Amino acid sequence: MKHWLMKSEPSVYSVDDLARDKKTLWTGVRNYQARNYMTQDMTVGDGVFFYHSNAEPPCIAGLMRVSAVAAPDPSQFDPKSEGYEPRASKTAPTWACVEVEFVAKFARALALDELRALPALEKMELLRKGSRLSIQPVDDDAFTVICKEAGFVPQRLSSRKARSTVVP
DNA sequence: GCCAACGTTGGC
């Protein structure tokens, strides 16, 4: 299972909005690298950090999970949408979106400067100077460190079989 | 609001 980080400006769509909606289509991505991560690498069940960009402070605000693989982003077909893509057609779409579902809002959001203070995250894409990529992979170690720092315990042994093997 | 970094566009 892979892990990811996806950015959204909370003034547009926040972790609280997702907590309310339970699920949403992650529409509006207009960057090829970010799109390719969605169409080529994301699978159902992948964990995704919800990052608040252009926020005060910028922070990782919660966790979500991929609930459906990439499909054409409907906003590219809507002339009234900011993300309208005149070159796209239903048979040859340009942009894609995954569906994500809410997992958790971190009781303590992890601000960018706190993340920078963690040596284990040195190589994280998010923390690279000039990094703008709105969808990026997060390696297992970084995922674990961030969850721990946020006081969040991932429910990795969620199947009945797995749970039954856990010593009480 | 500023501006550095980056991605895209389009002329050549």
Next chain:
DNA sequence: GCCAACGTTGGC
């Protein structure tokens, strides 16, 4: 295929 101009992102 190069690269200057332009537009966007996103921290500060």
